[in-house]
Amino acid sequence: MNWTPSGRHFIAGEWIAGTTTFRSEPAHGQAHDFAVGTTELVDRACRAAEAAFAAFSATTREKRGEAVTLIGTQETGLPEGRLNGERARTTGQLRLFADHIRKGAHLDARIDAAQPDRQPAPRPEIRLVQRPIGPVAVFGASNFPLAFSTAGGDTAAALAAGCPVVVKGHSAHPGTGEIIAEAIAAASERTGMPAGVFSLIQGGRRDVGTALVTHPAIKAVGFTGSLAGGRALFDLCAQRPEPIPFYGELGSVNPMFLLPAATAARAEAIGSGWAGSLTLGAGQFCTKPGIAVVVDGPEADKFTSAAKAALEKVATQTMLTNGIATAYHDGVDRLRASNAVAPVLAAESAGRDAAPNLFETNGSAWLADHSLSEEVFGPLGLVVRVGSPEKMLALAESFQGQLTATIHMDDADLRLARDLLPILERKAGRLLVNGFPTGVEVVDSMVHGGPYPASTNFGATSVGTMSIRRFLRPVAYQNFPADLLPQDLRN
Numbered sequence: 001m002n003w004t005p006s007g008r009h010f011i012a013g014e015w016i017a018g019t020t021t022f023r024s025e026p027a028h029g030q031a032h033d034f035a036v037g038t039t040e041l042v043d044r045a046c047r048a049a050e051a052a053f054a055a056f057s058a059t060t061r062e063k064r065g066e067a068v069t070l071i072g073t074q075e076t077g078l079p080e081g082r083l084n085g086e087r088a089r090t091t092g093q094l095r096l097f098a099d100h101i102r103k104g105a106h107l108d109a110r111i112d113a114a115q116p117d118r119q120p121a122p123r124p125e126i127r128l129v130q131r132p133i134g135p136v137a138v139f140g141a142s143n144f145p146l147a148f149s150t151a152g153g154d155t156a157a158a159l160a161a162g163c164p165v166v167v168k169g170h171s172a173h174p175g176t177g178e179i180i181a182e183a184i185a186a187a188s189e190r191t192g193m194p195a196g197v198f199s200l201i202q203g204g205r206r207d208v209g210t211a212l213v214t215h216p217a218i219k220a221v222g223f224t225g226s227l228a229g230g231r232a233l234f235d236l237c238a239q240r241p242e243p244i245p246f247y248g249e250l251g252s253v254n255p256m257f258l259l260p261a262a263t264a265a266r267a268e269a270i271g272s273g274w275a276g277s278l279t280l281g282a283g284q285f286c287t288k289p290g291i292a293v294v295v296d297g298p299e300a301d302k303f304t305s306a307a308k309a310a311l312e313k314v315a316t317q318t319m320l321t322n323g324i325a326t327a328y329h330d331g332v333d334r335l336r337a338s339n340a341v342a343p344v345l346a347a348e349s350a351g352r353d354a355a356p357n358l359f360e361t362n363g364s365a366w367l368a369d370h371s372l373s374e375e376v377f378g379p380l381g382l383v384v385r386v387g388s389p390e391k392m393l394a395l396a397e398s399f400q401g402q403l404t405a406t407i408h409m410d411d412a413d414l415r416l417a418r419d420l421l422p423i424l425e426r427k428a429g430r431l432l433v434n435g436f437p438t439g440v441e442v443v444d445s446m447v448h449g450g451p452y453p454a455s456t457n458f459g460a461t462s463v464g465t466m467s468i469r470r471f472l473r474p475v476a477y478q479n480f481p482a483d484l485l486p487q488d489l490r491n
Contacts, residue, residue: 005175007034009041009202010185012048013195016041022203024174027318027352034174037204039211042166048196049135049164050217055194057132057162060487061101063191090146093153093442097160100444100465106130106160106472107488114479124479127489130472132162134219137212139233140170140177141224142320143284149173150180150200153442153462154222154247159197161471163219168212169202172321177202213237213246220471222462223248224286227375227453234456247470248456249449251375252403254287254428254437257392257420258294258303259413262434267299270408271306274381275314275356277436278307282317282354283379284324287404287437290375293392296362296385304360304383308345311356316349317379324377325352331376332357340365340372341382354378360385363395373400389416396420401451401458402428404437427451429461 008015018035025031100106107130114125136158140149148154150167158165169177181200188197201208213221213236221237221244223230230248237246258270277289292307294300319325329349335341340361347355356379363386366372372382386392399405405428409417417433424431429450440448446464449455455462460470482490 003179005032005034005178007032007174007202008178009035009037010178010181010198010200011041011045012052012199013185013188022171024171025322032175034171034178034202037168037201037208039207041201042208042211042215045166045196045199045201046135046212046215046217048199049166050196052164052194052196053132053134056164056197059162059193061104086144086146089442090151094151094156096442097156097465097468100468101160104488105465106468108474109489111489126476126478127480127485128474128476129486129489130161130469131475131486133471133473135164135166135217136471137215137218137221138165138167139209139221139223139225140167140173142170142172142324143281143286144224145170145173145176146180148224148462150177151184153467154224155198157462157467158220158222158471160468163471164194164197165199166212166218167198167200168204168209169200171203174202209233210236213244214240216242218244220244221246221248222470224462225250227251230456231453245470246456247460247462249286249403249462250453250455251377252286252401252450252454253290253373253375253399254402254404254406255291255293255396255399256289256406256408256436257396257424258292258300259407259409259416259420260295260299260389261410261412262408263294263299263303265410267302268306271303271308272310273436275307275310277438278381279311279314279317279356279379280438282319283328283356284320284377285438287440289404289406289437290380291373291382291384293363293384293386293395295389295392296387300383300385304344304358307381307383308358311345311358311379311381314356314379316353316355319352319354319378322352325354328354328376328378328380331374331378332380334371335359335376335380335382338369338372340369344383356380359383363387363391366395367398373398392416393419393423396423396427399427401454403448403450403454404428404430404432406432406435406437408434429454429458 020036021033110128115123138154227250230250234246345358349355360383405424429447448463
C-alpha cells in the first residue's frame with residue numbers, strides 16, 4: 001500500500017505545516033521531510049488540551065493496517081514480522097484498556113456510609129473515586145514506534161484515564177507517528193471528542209521538549225528513553241513552580257542469576273537461550289538481559305561457550321537510528337579498552353549495522369568498576385563470574401534499580417533462591433524464574449518499571465492496566481447530594 005506522509009503536525013484537530021523541516025533517516029526506502037516543532041506550537045497544543053480537559057474527562061467510560069507496517073519498517077529497519085506483532089500488541093492494548101475502564105476497574109471507588117447515631121459524634125457519608133489529573137505530555141520511544149509512541153502505552157493510559165494528550169513524536173520514525181495520528185484523528189472525530197484531546201508535534205530542538213514539560217497546562221509526563229535525557233526532563237518537572245510527576249523509563253541491564261544446580265543441569269540450553277534474548281530486535285529491547293551472573297567453574301565455561309556459539313550464528317542486524325548504532329559501537333569499544341573484562345566474542349560492525357559481542361569479567365572487577373554496570377543498548381552481553389554462591393548474593397546487592405531480574409534455578413537451588421529473592425525484590429519491578437525477560441505481556445498483572453534508574457517512579461508501571469492509575473488521583477466527596485456526585489460514584 002503506497003502512502004506518503006504530509007510532514008505536518010496534528011494539533012487540536014488541524015494538520016499544520018511549518019517553515020522549517022527535517023529529513024527522516026530511514027534504514028531503507030525513501031526519506032521524507034517533516035515540519036520542525038516549535039515552542040509556539042507546544043503552547044497551542046497544551047492550551048487546546050487544557051480547553052478539552054473538562055469535556056473529555058466528563059465523558060462516560062463507554063464513549064471513551066498495512067501502511068503502518070510499510071513506513072515503520074522503512075524508518076526503523078525492523079523486520080515486517082516484528083512491526084506486525086507490535087501493531088497487534090498496540091491495538092490489543094487499546095482494547096484491553098477499553099474493557100478495563102468499561103468495568104470501572106480503574107476507579108477504586110469506595111463508599112463509607114453515614115453513621116448519624118455514632119457516639120460521641122456522627123460520621124458523615126464519604127465516597128472516594130479516582131479522577132483524571134489533566135493534560136499529559138508523552139515522549140515517543142525510539143525502539144517501539146507503535147507500542148511506546150504515538151498511540152502507545154502512555155497515550156492509551158492517559159486517554160483511558162480521561163486526560164488529553166500532547167505527543168512529542170520521535171524523530172527516528174516521524175512517518176509512522178503521522179500515520180498513527182491520522183488514525184487517532186479519525187477515531188476522535190467519529191466519537192465526537194473535543195478537538196484538543198490529542199496533538200502530535202514532530203521534531204524540534206531541546207527547547208521544544210523543555211517547553212512541553214514546563215507548560216503550566218501539563219500535569220504529568222510519560223517518557224521512554226535514555227538516562228541522560230530522561231533525567232534532564234525529570235529535573236525540569238521537579239523544578240516547575242507546580243512540580244508534576246514524571247513517569248520515565250530510563251534504562252536497565254536486567255541481570256540473570258544462574259544458580260549452581262540449574263547451571264550444572266542445563267548450562268548449554270541457558271546459554272543458547274540467552275543469546276536469542278540478547279539479539280532479539282538487535283538487542284534494542286529495554287528488557288534485554290545484558291548481564292549473566294554465574295559461579296565460576298566448568299559449568300560456567302559450558303554456559304559461556306554455548307552463548308558464544310549461538311551468537312556466532314546471528315547475522316548483523318540494522319539498528320533503529322544512526323545515533324543508537326554509534327552509541328553501540330562506542331559501548332563495544334569501551335569494553336574492549338577495559339582491563340577489567342576479556343572478550344569472548346569480538347565482532348566488527350560499522351555504520352547502522354550491529355554484530356553481537358560477548359565479554360566476561362569476575363565479581364571483584366565488577367564491584368570495583370561501576371562503568372561495567374552501564375547499559376549498552378544493542379546485542380551485547382557480559383558474563384560475570386563469581387567465586388561462590390555467597391559472593392553472588394553480594395554482587396546482587398550492588399545492582400541499581402532494574403526493570404527485571406531473572407533466576408535460573410532447579411529444586412536443589414531453592415535455599416539459595418530464597419536468600420536471593422529479598423534482594424532482587426528491592427532491585428526490580430518484575431522477577432522471573434527460568435525464562436528470559438524480553439517480551440512484556442500486556443495484562444492486568446504486568447509491572448514494567450522499577451527502582452531508579454530503571455524508572456523515576458518505582459510505584460508505577462508503564463505496561464498493563466495498572467498504568468492508567470498514573471494519570472488519576474483520588475478525590476473524596478463528603479455529604480454530597482446524589483445529583484452532584486460524579487456519575488461513577490452514584491448508586
